[in-house]
Amino acid sequence: MRPNRATSLRDKLRSAPDCGGRFLWGATASVALGDLLRGTSLGGHLGELAGRSVLIATRDQLAAAVALIELDGVARRLIVCTPDLSSEHLPSVIAKAGVDAIVSDHDLHDQGDLGVRLHVNCDPAITPAESVAVDSHPTEWVLLTSGTTGAPKMLRHTLASLTAPIKSGQNQGTDIVWATFYDIRRYGGLQIFLRAVLGRGSLVLSSTGEAVGDYLLRLGARGVTHISGTPSHWRRALMSPAVRAMAPRYVRLSGEIADQAILNALRVCYPQAGVGHAYASTEAGVGFEVNDGLEGFPANLIGANGEVEMKIEDGSLWIRSARTASGYVDEEGATLTHDEGFVDTGDVVELRADRYYFLGRKSGVINVGGLKIYPEEVEVVINRHPAVRMSLVRSRRSPITGSLVVADVVLKGEPEATDVKREILALCNENLAAHKVPATIRFVPALNVAAAGKLARHHA
Amino acid sequence: MSIKAAIIAEIQQIVGERKKTLPPLRDDLVLLESGLDSLGIAILVARLEETLGLDPFTESDDVSYPVTLGDFIRIYENAAKSRDVASG
Numbered sequence: 001m002r003p004n005r006a007t008s009l010r011d012k013l014r015s016a017p018d019c020g021g022r023f024l025w026g027a028t029a030s031v032a033l034g035d036l037l038r039g040t041s042l043g044g045h046l047g048e049l050a051g052r053s054v055l056i057a058t059r060d061q062l063a064a065a066v067a068l069i070e071l072d073g074v075a076r077r078l079i080v081c082t083p084d085l086s087s088e089h090l091p092s093v094i095a096k097a098g099v100d101a102i103v104s105d106h107d108l109h110d111q112g113d114l115g116v117r118l119h120v121n122c123d124p125a126i127t128p129a130e131s132v133a134v135d136s137h138p139t140e141w142v143l144l145t146s147g148t149t150g151a152p153k154m155l156r157h158t159l160a161s162l163t164a165p166i167k168s169g170q171n172q173g174t175d176i177v178w179a180t181f182y183d184i185r186r187y188g189g190l191q192i193f194l195r196a197v198l199g200r201g202s203l204v205l206s207s208t209g210e211a212v213g214d215y216l217l218r219l220g221a222r223g224v225t226h227i228s229g230t231p232s233h234w235r236r237a238l239m240s241p242a243v244r245a246m247a248p249r250y251v252r253l254s255g256e257i258a259d260q261a262i263l264n265a266l267r268v269c270y271p272q273a274g275v276g277h278a279y280a281s282t283e284a285g286v287g288f289e290v291n292d293g294l295e296g297f298p299a300n301l302i303g304a305n306g307e308v309e310m311k312i313e314d315g316s317l318w319i320r321s322a323r324t325a326s327g328y329v330d331e332e333g334a335t336l337t338h339d340e341g342f343v344d345t346g347d348v349v350e351l352r353a354d355r356y357y358f359l360g361r362k363s364g365v366i367n368v369g370g371l372k373i374y375p376e377e378v379e380v381v382i383n384r385h386p387a388v389r390m391s392l393v394r395s396r397r398s399p400i401t402g403s404l405v406v407a408d409v410v411l412k413g414e415p416e417a418t419d420v421k422r423e424i425l426a427l428c429n430e431n432l433a434a435h436k437v438p439a440t441i442r443f444v445p446a447l448n449v450a451a452a453g454k455l456a457r458h459h460a
Numbered sequence: 461m462s463i464k465a466a467i468i469a470e471i472q473q474i475v476g477e478r479k480k481t482l483p484p485l486r487d488d489l490v491l492l493e494s495g496l497d498s499l500g501i502a503i504l505v506a507r508l509e510e511t512l513g514l515d516p517f518t519e520s521d522d523v524s525y526p527v528t529l530g531d532f533i534r535i536y537e538n539a540a541k542s543r544d545v546a547s548g
Contacts, residue, residue: 240490240527399518
């Protein structure tokens with residue numbers, strides 16, 4: 001039984017008992033959901049977008065939220081750009097996804113000719129409009145996540161797979177106010193956006209560049225009740241003087257390993273709230289939620305029958321469910337599912353007593369506050385320094401951002417320690433994003449090289 | 461060098477590397493407004509473990525996250541005291 005899964009987001013809103021008093025609140029503007037049912041953000045162009053492969057490339061989250069509601073069930077495909085998608089990757093995203101229309105809230109002409117003729121401007125200021133009859137299409141949602149070479153991986157979902165983790169009948173209070181530290185164009189944030197739209201409450205969106213203290217004050221003013229973020233988001237919130245401006249009933253963590261310290265700190269800060277951590281990824285969907293206040297997850301979840309099936313193979317967690325992505329847009333590359341529909345999450349777990357604990361990524365990918373780093377991209381930069389013979393970049397646990405990047409460096413001659421260290425850091429600062437610059441550099445006499453001539457990496 | 465002096469020297473170093481400006485470092489300065497974002501604070505904690513041999517945030521599951529520079533310094537001073545007591 002999958003009630004309400006066949007209809008679009010807008011149909012769901014229309015059939016909700018009462019949209020009056022429900023809002024999407026941004027930092028500078030807001031949208032009443034009732035107005036959206038009687039109006040449009042797309043300036044009369046909805047009909048032209050029917051059946052197309054539409055790239056949503058807005059700066060503002062609120063503009064993206066409104067466009068997603070309007071276009072689900074209308075567009076053939078929605079490609080949801082993350083706010084940090086670099087312009088160098090835009091042409092390949094457009095080509096791979098067969099984009100033939102772009103919806104944006106700003107001028108994209110500085111990106112050069114993208115080869116897409118239909119550009120529609122969207123504006124969260126809703127203008128009243130007669131409802132237009134458009135052919136309904138089951139819309140494919142394409143979500144982006146960072147990939148090995150820096151080019152994003154493009155994962156195919158449907159409204160059904162995205163909403164499969166949302167239990168009907170749960171969180172249906174009209175007084176619920178949702179919020180998320182995530183951007184709603186990432187899987188973790190999208191889950192909260194969909195819970196808000198499909199439930200009966202409202203949603204408070206963050207804004208790009210908004211200081212965490214300012215967002216917390218807005219959350220308090222709007223009376224937020226349910227809020228999610230990564231452990232790094234939450235640690236940052238706990239270091240803000242405004243952390244007690246809000247008093248949520250439910251606090252959720254996902255996207256990174258939730259350690260016992262952050263779970264305990266949230267319980268102390270918000271004694272009235274339930275604190276839960278969820279395992280989810282764009283590829284595997286929501287795997288499970290843990291609500292017993294402890295890090296890791298109960299071993300009896302593995303092998304259990306249910307909506308989500310999980311197994312451990314080669315030390316990593318594999319998941320099969322109706323919530324996983326159906327595959328990559330570009331299937332010539334890697335395939336997502338193996339072995340009868342199971343997705344290898346690449347997350348390495350270890351069994352201790354009756355619980356599993358996450359150790360890190362099988363591929364060696366380092367997750368700094370939710371951002372992925374491939375060690376090789378940092379090593380290439382370090383190795384450019386004339387005094388460097390070779391380097392190994394690895395992950396180090398951090399109580400603030402989950403992990404940090406650190407480097408072991410072999411020099412060609414004797415180390416004149418401080419100067420070379422400073423120069424390597426300067427080189428990294430010039431060529432890499434801040435989260436990719438090593439936090440510490442250690443000079444070592446040698447690095448282990450494995451039999452195949454590659455650096456020996458200790459993954460996870 | 462005192463714990464406080466070591467912390468301030470390390471903050472100045474990190475802020476300098478990242479080409480940010482540093483406001484006057486008073487005890488009531490909110491750490492996230494010191495020119496360090498949470499990544500900067502993570503780097504500070506990692507480097508202090510190397511220079512002071514202390515990581516008070518990892519040693520216990522019951523940590524309080526510091527809001528001000530004064531909070532941050534106190535957490536390290538307390539960790540140093542309990543280490544000195546433990547080592548006798």
